[in-house]
Amino acid sequence: MRKILHIDMDAFYASVEQRDDPTLRGKPVVVAWRGSRSVVCAASYEARKFGVRSAMPAVRAERLCPDAIFVPPDFTRYKAVSRQVREIFLRHTDLVEPLSLDEAYLDVTAPKIASPSATATAEAIRAQIREETALTASAGVAPNKFLAKIASDWNKPDGLFVIKPSQVEAFLEPLAVSRIPGVGKVMEKKLADLGIDTVGQLRGFAREELEARFGSFGGRLHARARGIDEREVEPNQPVQSISAEDTFERDLLLEELTPAILRIAEKAWAATRKTERVGHTVVLKLKTAQFRILTRSFTPDAPPTSLQEFTAIALALRDRVDLPASTRYRLVGVGLSGFREADESAGQHGLFAFEAPPDQA
Known part of the structure; x- marks a missing residue:
């Protein structure tokens, strides 16, 4: 049984800006260049209250939050902080799979530093990130990557959520199918047309039927509905x-x-x-x-x-x-x-x- 963490820095780029410029703290910060062709790289939680999200056109963000403070991104600085966080991860395990500058999977089944549980390891990592970078991170602890990623988003920001193996079925049952990676608006509507709104309802469909309707993705839906994800944490996998x-x-x-x-x-x-x-x-x-x-x-x-x-x-x-x-x-x-x-x-x-x-x- 694997013990997997998903660590996700909270509003990473915006939080770095607020950390380094005290005048931005508590204010709606949007990391983006202004202009009709610009896109939001990150938004502070104060800006998110107005509906501002990353990958949103900057002009729309400005309409949603007229008082937002726009800060041009500084990727050199963000990458430097990301390296700090990565070094903290590597103290605890060599099995670190970065997904981006601000998130990663960690396999802590056999941690390098003795720990009573995966939960304790996650807490130690979060504490070290806070102490050494003055930033916060949220963590999910679960038996696999799929569940750990969902868990890390459960108590954001600055939160921790644990899904134990014995809790997987009960946790997934009421979950909206939109929480399954790959289920976007179009797929969500197709599933809704079949009377499927929750993972529990999805579980009632046979693999063959889902594959007949959705091809190989139907097989992944069948597995995820049962909390199955056999993917290993793969360190040193460069983005292709x-x-x-x-x-x-x-x-x-x-x-x-x-x-x-x-x-x-x-x-x-x-x-x-x-x-x-x-x-x-x-x-x-x-x-x-x-x-x-x-x-x-x-x-x-x-x-x-x-x-x-x-x-x-x-x-x-x-x-x-x-x-x-x-x-x-x-x-x-x-x-x-x-x-x-x-x-x-x-x-x-x-x-x-x-x-x-x-x-x-």
């Missing part, structure tokens, strides 16, 4: 790709995709800012109404260094789709791949003059 995608309520023509590409590119770009590695290849994914999947990619001479560059390439890739103009699309995704360590890309500095990518597969 980051993307975001969305399925539309109605199928759209290619020429109608611009607003969706802009929105999804903002979300994907915000996610790429949470890793220390640098992505080089922009990828556009489309799925037609007939479920045909197309991808287009382009690797510029230097990696994109701004949302504007990233979005411009994504839009240019859309123009390389050569299906009939009457083709309709049900999904679009935008992402970055070809990630390398930052020092490998050090020679590729400065903004490049963007040109439409050539017609390459």
Whole structure:
């Protein structure tokens, strides 16, 4: 039986800003550049009360919270704090799987420092983070990654939640299916159409039926509904790709995709800012109404260094789709791949003059 922790720093970027500038404490802080093409990197809990969330367009955040204080992100500083936190994790276990600058899975089944329980280890880590960084973190303790991630969000901010093996079934029974990773708005509606709103209701469906309706994801739904997740904590797994995608309520023509590409590119770009590695290849994914999947990619001479560059390439890739103009699309995704360590890309500095990518597969 594994003992897994999911540690998640609370409103990380915004909390670092409030820690370093006492005048920001207790105020609604939004970490983002101002402008119509900017996206929120993080929001303090004071700003979240107004509905401001990460990956949200900055102009919308400003409408929701007119008194918000906008602070431009300082990723060098955030990465330095992230390294401090990582060093604390490694005191307790070598099995640390970072997900981003502000969260990680830890396997503490056999901790390096003697501890009476996984819960005690989580408490020790949280105390050390508070003492050494003056920041807070929330933790989830559970038998697997799926449950630990849900648990870490249960008592945020600055909280701890434990799901013991004997409690898994009772905990999952009333849980909304939207809490299962991968269940977005569209999938939530499809499940609701089947009369499935909770994990307990999902449990009543056989694996075969779920797979027939949702393919391999149906199998994952069946397993998660039973609290099953056999994935191991994998240390030193570098980020290879980051993307975001969305399925539309109605199928759209290619020429109608611009607003969706802009929105999804903002979300994907915000996610790429949470890793220390640098992505080089922009990828556009489309799925037609007939479920045909197309991808287009382009690797510029230097990696994109701004949302504007990233979005411009994504839009240019859309123009390389050569299906009939009457083709309709049900999904679009935008992402970055070809990630390398930052020092490998050090020679590729400065903004490049963007040109439409050539017609390459």
